[in-house]
Amino acid sequence: SYQSNHAAGFGSFSSGGKIPLGLKRKGLRIVVTGGAGFVGSHLVDRLIGRGDSVIVVDNFFTGRKENLMHHFGNPRFELIRHDVVEPILLEVDQIYHLACPASPVHYKFNPVKTIISFCTNVVGTLNMLGLAKRVGARFLLTSTSEVYGDPLQHPQVETYWGNVNPIGVRSCYDEGKRTAETLTMDYHRGAGVEVTYNIGRLFKDLLENGVRIARIFNTYGPRMCIDDGRVVSNFVAQALRKEPLTVYGDGKQTRSFQYVSDLKADGFVHFICKVEGLMRLMEGEHVGPFNLGNPGEFTMLELAQVVQETIDPNAKIEYRPNTEDDPHKRKPDITRAKELLGWEPKVSLRKGLPLMVSDFRQRIFGDHNEDSA
Ligand code: NAD
Ligand code: UDP
Ligand code: UDP
Numbered sequence: 001s002y003q004s005n006h007a008a009g010f011g012s013f014s015s016g017g018k019i020p021l022g023l024k025r026k027g028l029r030i031v032v033t034g035g036a037g038f039v040g041s042h043l044v045d046r047l048i049g050r051g052d053s054v055i056v057v058d059n060f061f062t063g064r065k066e067n068l069m070h071h072f073g074n075p076r077f078e079l080i081r082h083d084v085v086e087p088i089l090l091e092v093d094q095i096y097h098l099a100c101p102a103s104p105v106h107y108k109f110n111p112v113k114t115i116i117s118f119c120t121n122v123v124g125t126l127n128m129l130g131l132a133k134r135v136g137a138r139f140l141l142t143s144t145s146e147v148y149g150d151p152l153q154h155p156q157v158e159t160y161w162g163n164v165n166p167i168g169v170r171s172c173y174d175e176g177k178r179t180a181e182t183l184t185m186d187y188h189r190g191a192g193v194e195v196t197y198n199i200g201r202l203f204k205d206l207l208e209n210g211v212r213i214a215r216i217f218n219t220y221g222p223r224m225c226i227d228d229g230r231v232v233s234n235f236v237a238q239a240l241r242k243e244p245l246t247v248y249g250d251g252k253q254t255r256s257f258q259y260v261s262d263l264k265a266d267g268f269v270h271f272i273c274k275v276e277g278l279m280r281l282m283e284g285e286h287v288g289p290f291n292l293g294n295p296g297e298f299t300m301l302e303l304a305q306v307v308q309e310t311i312d313p314n315a316k317i318e319y320r321p322n323t324e325d326d327p328h329k330r331k332p333d334i335t336r337a338k339e340l341l342g343w344e345p346k347v348s349l350r351k352g353l354p355l356m357v358s359d360f361r362q363r364i365f366g367d368h369n370e371d372s373a
Helices: 002-011 037-051 109-134 170-190 231-241 273-283 299-311 335-342 349-365
Strands: 029-033 055-060 079-080 093-098 140-142 211-216 246-247 254-256 269-271 290-292 296-297 317-320
Touching: 002 170, 029 037, 029 109, 029 296, 037 055, 037 273, 093 109, 093 273, 093 296, 109 140, 109 170, 140 170, 140 273, 170 211, 211 273, 231 246, 231 299, 231 349, 246 299, 273 290, 296 299, 299 349
Parallel strands: 029 055, 029 093, 055 079, 093 140, 140 211, 211 290, 246 317
Antiparallel strands: 254 296
């Protein structure tokens, strides 16, 4: 029945552009939902850079056109303003599904935004899986370390089921992503989202493993939303603006921070580490889920200290009450990604932070007026 699904799917399309993975990369048509955002735009850079055609689907809820403007005019690039909660018809080979209101100020404490977050994660993911099923595209979900909740196992291994409060202020995000993972696996098992290519029956052994799940841990870097309330962007913007660094609670809670890209010695952002993890996962043969994160673990006070050392040793620290249900610690076990994807992060916090700082400095003070809105 998997095959008849696909036969039906292919019947409605012209054959152009279906190319087997690994044989020839150029010519893949790839959708990146949420491609105008922080992680998505770095991914788009890499996909365009290697010669693929990319369609970004984004409703600009938190994303910005500025993150993609350097691709405007490229015939291999297309930007569609669209909310993934609505169905969409496209012909593509791969779907990277990133669209999601991902930062705390966008989903906590605001009932309307909360519903948007849950709805995007559930209905948006369902639509993208429906699309993947119809056209036989490979589908990758960017899930999150938040599926582990306030973890009782440390570090977190993919086999850990997590400790999530179903009725708390973060639940819309945590449970939304957990449901997105559920849908992805249900489609994988039942509905037959698979890889196949319309060049005869030669590659029907690629029929299995049509979905991929990445669990991304806290990530920072250039193009991060400046005022999105995440801790790294908050501390960096605060230090640059000579405001005190706001530490929530006692500052002893931990996170493990991953830089969005790796770089060459000349300072040119060349090798997108995190994004590389997503691409390896998409191209590889394993469904996952895979933890993608940097195992270097820091308390928020230690993070504040690194920010002080990097930007302003005189920056003050101001304690604020912590938010509800804040996970006490978080650190990825990345054994699986190392072994099966041959991937591990390369940039330490002390090396990565200055690269983000120069981007933030330019956006906050620079002559580019892109953040004036
Ligand atoms: P981001 O907010 O910068 O990007 C998300 C993008 O999705 C934005 O461009 C936004 O406009 C778009 N979007 C939101 N709702 C949409 C909708 N209904 N329809 C179409 N587009 C929509 O966030 P990011 O940090 O780049 O995160 C990207 C993905 O990675 C998300 O799925 C997020 O959950 C996941 N993730 C990120 C981190 C992190 O630390 N950055 C950690 C774990 C998981
Ligand atoms: N969908 C979409 N684009 C497509 C195919 C499906 O947006 O190319 C949506 C469709 O509207 C539906 C969802 O994906 O809401 C799930 O589709 P599926 O075919 O799996 O389920 P069904 O429509 O049979 O309930
Ligand atoms: N945090 C903080 N100061 C801030 C913002 C966040 O101390 O200005 C803390 C927050 O309480 C949490 C950690 O930093 O313990 C990471 O928060 P973030 O929202 O960046 O990511 P998440 O909680 O989703 O991992």
